[in-house]
Amino acid sequence: MSDVKLVNVTKSFNNINVLKNINLDICEGQIISLLGPSGCGKSTTLKLISGMIDIDGGDILIDNKSVNNIATGKRDVGIVFQDYLLFPHMSVFENIEFGLKMRKVKKDVRAKKVRELIELVKLTEYENKYPSELSGGQKQRVAIARTLAVNPKILLLDEPFSNLDINLRNEMREFVSDLQKKLNITTILVTHDKEEALMMSDKIAVMLDGEIKQFDTPNNLYERPNSKAVANIFGERNYINGIIKDGKFISEIIESECKPNDKSGYVEAMIPQENIKIYPESYKKGANGIITKKKYAGEKTYYYIEVNDVVLKSSCTSNLFNKGDNVMVIVESSGIIYFNMENTYS
Numbered sequence: 001m002s003d004v005k006l007v008n009v010t011k012s013f014n015n016i017n018v019l020k021n022i023n024l025d026i027c028e029g030q031i032i033s034l035l036g037p038s039g040c041g042k043s044t045t046l047k048l049i050s051g052m053i054d055i056d057g058g059d060i061l062i063d064n065k066s067v068n069n070i071a072t073g074k075r076d077v078g079i080v081f082q083d084y085l086l087f088p089h090m091s092v093f094e095n096i097e098f099g100l101k102m103r104k105v106k107k108d109v110r111a112k113k114v115r116e117l118i119e120l121v122k123l124t125e126y127e128n129k130y131p132s133e134l135s136g137g138q139k140q141r142v143a144i145a146r147t148l149a150v151n152p153k154i155l156l157l158d159e160p161f162s163n164l165d166i167n168l169r170n171e172m173r174e175f176v177s178d179l180q181k182k183l184n185i186t187t188i189l190v191t192h193d194k195e196e197a198l199m200m201s202d203k204i205a206v207m208l209d210g211e212i213k214q215f216d217t218p219n220n221l222y223e224r225p226n227s228k229a230v231a232n233i234f235g236e237r238n239y240i241n242g243i244i245k246d247g248k249f250i251s252e253i254i255e256s257e258c259k260p261n262d263k264s265g266y267v268e269a270m271i272p273q274e275n276i277k278i279y280p281e282s283y284k285k286g287a288n289g290i291i292t293k294k295k296y297a298g299e300k301t302y303y304y305i306e307v308n309d310v311v312l313k314s315s316c317t318s319n320l321f322n323k324g325d326n327v328m329v330i331v332e333s334s335g336i337i338y339f340n341m342e343n344t345y346s
């Protein structure tokens with residue numbers, strides 16, 4: 001069942017179209033991400049759904065009812081921002097209690113609900129502490145508990161982990177994912193981090209320049225992006241021009257087998273970096289190349305390899321090769337996507 005629906009939503013600031021015809025259909029209990037570069041309109045979309053700013057055109061439906069003319073407080077949505085916005089002079093308990101107090105919920109009911117939430121976000125020993133005494137992750141959990149206190153139907157998360165260091169970020173991603181599944185609360189996450197979106201979402205809306213370019217599952221987006229623009233969001237790939245003929249992709253530098261449904265004709269092959277395999281020169285199979293650059297990154301090493309004047313980028317677990325080495329390059333055909341010359345998925 002559709003829980004949140006955006007139909008032809010538009011928004012301009014100072015006569016600039018920031019959102020151009022946004023359509024989204026989010027099912028109950030799902031977590032979806034709005035993913036895209038800075039300025040593409042992610043936060044504006046979230047603010048429109050929450051009612052913090054007004055829509056120019058189109059419709060926003062929550063539970064199949066238009067909320068265009070309904071005030072933020074009555075939309076049944078809770079929003080968590082990256083900078084938490086906790087009240088500094090209130091304890092953890094009081095911060096979480098705040099929304100319930102505003103709604104004039106009785107004191108004993110309030111206390112029970114706050115304690116339940118404190119337990120849910122694993123802050124039992126911290127209820128009397130003040131925000132200044134908490135770590136970033138703990139503050140984030142208070143912010144989430146405070147938002148959940150008033151039982152919103154929809155949870156909106158605006159870059160909630162971007163202020164946390166990498167270890168804490170991973171821990172909080174897992175914590176929020178588990179919590180979302182446990183509560184089965186429809187959630188919209190704004191992020192510019194592809195890994196975060198891939199790891200946490202049932203579906204991802206890839207946004208560019210105020211438009212949704214593809215709304216799909218993480219797997220489909222990664223493996224079957226509908227355009228180069230979407231593909232590039234999910235990492236740097238190699239692009240090679242060539243032709244598909246008799247079930248084979250042929251280019252000046254490589255040849256590889258195609259899948260039966262890859263159409264014949266002139267194409268641009270998008271090759272993931274992990275598909276470019278490097279072997280010692282003595283291997284004598286594949287294309288001759290020379291390593292022109294090496295970037296060691298712990299679990300992976302990135303190599304730039306020049307093959308017939310074209311630079312291919314490869315990521316692999318082996319750290320054996322060095323700049324200047326002559327190597328053999330083999331391209332693994334699985335995972336290659338072919339765009340016809342009009343840039344659409346073939």
Ligand SMILES: Nc1ncnc2c1ncn2[C@@H]1O[C@H](COP(=O)(O)OP(=O)(O)OP(=O)(O)O)[C@@H](O)[C@H]1O
Pocket residue numbers: 013014018036037038039040041042043044045192
């Ligand atoms: N209140 C406003 N007044 C004028 N322009 C605005 C306003 N809010 C947003 N914008 C503009 O709208 C565009 C989209 O902004 P938005 O905050 O939605 O982007 P975003 O994708 O969330 O970016 P980021 O990842 O940097 O937060 C930007 O060009 C921004 O400058």
